Amino acid sequence: AQSVTQLGSHVSVSEGALVLLRCNYSSSVPPYLFWYVQYPNQGLQLLLKYTTGATLVKGINGFEAEFKKSETSFHLTKPSAHMSDAAEYFCAVSDEDAGGTSYGKLTFGQGTILTVHP
Amino acid sequence: EAGVAQSPRYKIIEKRQSVAFWCNPISGHATLYWYQQILGQGPKLLIQFQNNGVVDDSQLPKDRFSAERLKGVDSTLKIQPAKLEDSAVYLCASSSGTSGVQETQYFGPGTRLLVL
Numbered sequence: 001a002q003s004v005t006q007l008g009s010h011v012s013v014s015e016g017a018l019v020l021l022r023c024n025y026s027s028s029v030p031p032y033l034f035w036y037v038q039y040p041n042q043g044l045q046l047l048l049k050y051t052t053g054a055t056l057v058k059g060i061n062g063f064e065a066e067f068k069k070s071e072t073s074f075h076l077t078k079p080s081a082h083m084s085d086a087a088e089y090f091c092a093v094s095d096e097d098a099g100g101t102s103y104g105k106l107t108f109g110q111g112t113i114l115t116v117h118p
Numbered sequence: 119e120a121g122v123a124q125s126p127r128y129k130i131i132e133k134r135q136s137v138a139f140w141c142n143p144i145s146g147h148a149t150l151y152w153y154q155q156i157l158g159q160g161p162k163l164l165i166q167f168q169n170n171g172v173v174d175d176s177q178l179p180k181d182r183f184s185a186e187r188l189k190g191v192d193s194t195l196k197i198q199p200a201k202l203e204d205s206a207v208y209l210c211a212s213s214s215g216t217s218g219v220q221e222t223q224y225f226g227p228g229t230r231l232l233v234l
Contacts, residue, residue: 004160034222041227042227043122043209043211043226043228044161044211045225046222046223046224049222090161094221104149104166104213104221104223105166105174106161106163106223107163108161109160110158110159110160111158111160
């Protein structure tokens with residue numbers, strides 16, 4: 001069974017500082033990994049996803065994430081935080097089951113709330 | 119392009135009452151998902167449709183929850199009777215249904231349910 005762990009339910013940074021949100025996954029097969037962002041009272045919006053190929057993935061709003069198979073990690077970073085980045089961020093994994101069936105089911109982590117201080 | 123629409127946005131009911139949520143996916147999307155997001159947790163998949171067929175309802179509490187997707191477009195999720203622990207945000211998402219495990223899911227704004 002697949003699972004996702006996000007280290008730190010709350011992260012606080014100053015405007016202009018580096019943003020680092022941590023995500024570790026557990027999957028018995030090569031995973032597909034996603035980061036979603038949720039603004040207050042809104043649905044989730046895709047930031048970026050890793051499927052195959054280059055392990056450094058660039059997304060919207062200056063975010064990027066690196067897939068590290070040896071560390072089973074997919075941490076999200078942004079070099080310089082902006083006030084508008086304040087939101088909740090979710091890491092998710094999707095993979096095939098043992099029979100090779102895939103229905104695109106996402107398993108989410110518990111989320112990390114990012115606060116940006118002026 | 120219009121996004122995923124959900125209604126109502128908010129609902130307050132008393133326990134043991136029934137409630138229904140509606141979702142209209144992005145036009146042409148074959149796959150539709152219902153998630154439950156309890157405060158402080160990530161979304162949890164309740165049910166997944168491919169067109170009008172169910173492909174995964176393993177986490178749907180079938181004694182009280184039901185869902186349908188007539189004609190493979192709109193979907194409704196019903197809870198009857200509601201319990202206090204059903205208080206959550208119910209998110210609907212859709213995807214094209216052509217890329218399997220790599221699918222990008224597009225989420226609606228959610229329905230916030232409070233059971234008193």
